[in-house]
Amino acid sequence: MRAPTGFHEDRPLDREDLLDDPIELFRRWLADAETAGVPLPNAMAVATADQDGRPSVRHVLLRGVDQHGFEFFTNYGSRKGRELGSNPHAGLVFLWKELDRQVHVTGPVVRSSEAGSDAYFATRPRDAQLGAWASRQSEVLSGREQLEERLTEVAARFPAEVPRPPHWGGFVVAAVTVEFWQGRRHRLHDRFRYAREGDGWRIERLSP
Amino acid sequence: MSDKPDLGVDPEDLAPEPMAQFRRWLEDAEGEGIHLANAVALATVDAQGVPSVRHVLLRGMSERGFEFFTNLESAKARDLAANPRAALALLWRELDRQVTVGGVVEPCSEEESDAYFAARPREAQIAAWASPQSRPIRDRAELMDRFRRSERAHPGDVPRPPYWGGYRLVPDRMEFWQARAFRLHDRIRYLRHEDGWRLDRLAP
Numbered sequence: 001m002r003a004p005t006g007f008h009e010d011r012p013l014d015r016e017d018l019l020d021d022p023i024e025l026f027r028r029w030l031a032d033a034e035t036a037g038v039p040l041p042n043a044m045a046v047a048t049a050d051q052d053g054r055p056s057v058r059h060v061l062l063r064g065v066d067q068h069g070f071e072f073f074t075n076y077g078s079r080k081g082r083e084l085g086s087n088p089h090a091g092l093v094f095l096w097k098e099l100d101r102q103v104h105v106t107g108p109v110v111r112s113s114e115a116g117s118d119a120y121f122a123t124r125p126r127d128a129q130l131g132a133w134a135s136r137q138s139e140v141l142s143g144r145e146q147l148e149e150r151l152t153e154v155a156a157r158f159p160a161e162v163p164r165p166p167h168w169g170g171f172v173v174a175a176v177t178v179e180f181w182q183g184r185r186h187r188l189h190d191r192f193r194y195a196r197e198g199d200g201w202r203i204e205r206l207s208p
Numbered sequence: 209m210s211d212k213p214d215l216g217v218d219p220e221d222l223a224p225e226p227m228a229q230f231r232r233w234l235e236d237a238e239g240e241g242i243h244l245a246n247a248v249a250l251a252t253v254d255a256q257g258v259p260s261v262r263h264v265l266l267r268g269m270s271e272r273g274f275e276f277f278t279n280l281e282s283a284k285a286r287d288l289a290a291n292p293r294a295a296l297a298l299l300w301r302e303l304d305r306q307v308t309v310g311g312v313v314e315p316c317s318e319e320e321s322d323a324y325f326a327a328r329p330r331e332a333q334i335a336a337w338a339s340p341q342s343r344p345i346r347d348r349a350e351l352m353d354r355f356r357r358s359e360r361a362h363p364g365d366v367p368r369p370p371y372w373g374g375y376r377l378v379p380d381r382m383e384f385w386q387a388r389a390f391r392l393h394d395r396i397r398y399l400r401h402e403d404g405w406r407l408d409r410l411a412p
Contacts, residue, residue: 015347039301045249047261047295055259055295057251058308058385091251091260097244106260131391135411143409144218147392181262186331188339188351204344207351208335 011100013182013190015205022178022194022201023067026103029180030065033096046072047091048083056083062094063120069174070105071112073120075137076167084109090173100183105175112170121164129162130154179206217386217394219407226382226398226405227271230307233384237300250276251295252287260287267324273378274309275316277324279341280371288313294377304387309379316374325368333366334358383410 019025033041042062049055056079064071070092074081084090092105112120121129134150141147175196182190189208194201223229237245244265251261262284268275274296278285288294296309316324325333337358338351345351380400387393393412398405 012348043299043301045251045261045297045299047249047251047259049251049253049257049259051257053253053257053291054293054310055251055253056308056310057249057259057261057295057297059249059297059299059306087257089258091258093249093261093263095247095249095263097247102263104260104262106258127390131412135392137411139411141409141411144216144392144394147411151390151392186329186355187335188355190348205347207339207341207343207345 010185011182012184013180013192015192015203018180018192018203020201022175022180023065025180026065026178029096029099029101029103030094033094033099033101036096036098038096038098041094041096043094044070044072045093045095046080047093048080049087049089050083051086056080063170069107069172071116071170071172073112073117073168073170075132075135075165076111076169078137081137081171084171090171092173102179102181102183104179104181105173105177107174107176109171109173112172114169117169118164120170121168126162130158132168133158133162133165184208216388217384217396219396219409222384222396222407224405225271226379226384227269227273229384229398230269230382233300233303233305233307237303237305240300240302242300242302245300247298248274248276249297249299250284251297252284253291253293254287255290260284267374270376273311273376275320275324275374275376277316277321277372277374279336279339279369280373281343282341285375288375294375296377306385308383308385309377310381311377311379313375313377316376318373321373322368324374325372330366333368334362336372337362337366337369388412 043059044062045057046060047055047057060072062070063073088109090109094103133154177195179193184190191206191208193204193206246266247263248266249261250264251259253259264276266274267277292313294313298307338354383397385395395410395412397408397410
């Protein structure tokens with residue numbers, strides 16, 4: 001990507017700006033994006049691949065990040081859910097245009113614990129909880145009415161609390177590489193890649 | 209999302225050709241003043257089947273597909289050499305819209321890559337010579353040193369480096385996603401068939 005000139009400042013990223021732990025640095029960058037007023041700063045593109053090596057990618061919202069990895073929630077029967085079932089690896093990328101920054105992550109993926117998925121589902125608004133029951137994600141519908149009818153049905157079925165559907169839950173991407181990309185003038189971007197090495201991380205500057 | 213109108217999308221409203229529909233949405237995004245409306249997440253898969261994704265800027269599109277340019281020795285180009293299948297996702301947060309694409313890439317012609325390279329600013333042309341993309345370098349000083357040497361080597365016109373060029377992603381699947389209330393988003397998928405495109409509504 002080309003850093004737009006004359007619109008943003010030319011903001012360097014130097015080796016001494018880095019932290020030992022890329023998760024900590026990621027948190028700092030996410031907080032910077034929030035402070036800068038980036039809309040949906042936790043939106044990330046999640047790339048998965050099927051067993052034949054055919055990739056697909058879509059945006060989802062990051063719901064948590066810690067030493068275990070980057071967590072998001074979805075319908076396990078969706079395309080990404082099915083692909084992660086057969087090929088449990090993902091790539092992630094965040095783009096914060098206003099800061100000329102990207103972070104990308106690769107790593108193996110595991111399902112969140114049942115308790116973790118329950119806890120997150122319980123915090124969702126009722127509409128979204130009902131939507132999770134009503135939608136057989138990624139399946140072909142005859143029309144929008146079919147979806148709205150299902151929503152009416154599940155709303156009647158769960159007049160009070162809505163339990164988590166068994167086909168819905170979290171995934172955690174355990175980072176093995178994390179790259180921090182800072183756009184710079186003349187396409188001379190700063191890029192640093194962290195790669196897991198034993199218990200720690202090896203850090204390299206990459207050519208832009 | 210609650211402060212925005214709940215805009216619906218129906219298959220009847222969409223263009224029969226997905227590239228035409230894509231153009232409409234891209235124009236809407238540009239009309240909305242979205243910065244870098246052409247930034248796209250590009251997913252590739254390495255020889256072991258492991259996916260990775262980064263952003264590039266769409267530099268052109270035709271009925272045939274989407275064009276982007278890169279260093280042909282970058283990580284994404286190495287992936288594409290081993291497996292030409294790729295996927296794209298564009299998110300226009302201000303419009304609650306997303307487009308996703310799957311397909312196969314083909315190299316742009318030498319003429320197309322030359323023409324696009326010639327249109328780039330001089331500094332970006334020099335940078336294409338100076339940067340061994342995705343390879344480790346010692347520090348920024350090394351990069352700036354390479355940049356200055358490339359600048360001296362090309363005092364006039366800068367030719368396109370042989371390791372730099374374009375790809376065109378030819379879609380076989382495109383999906384248009386419009387967020388709606390209650391998480392009941394509209395998703396319309398185009399699938400390529402022998403004699404055109406089939407449109408389906410997908411569950412959100």
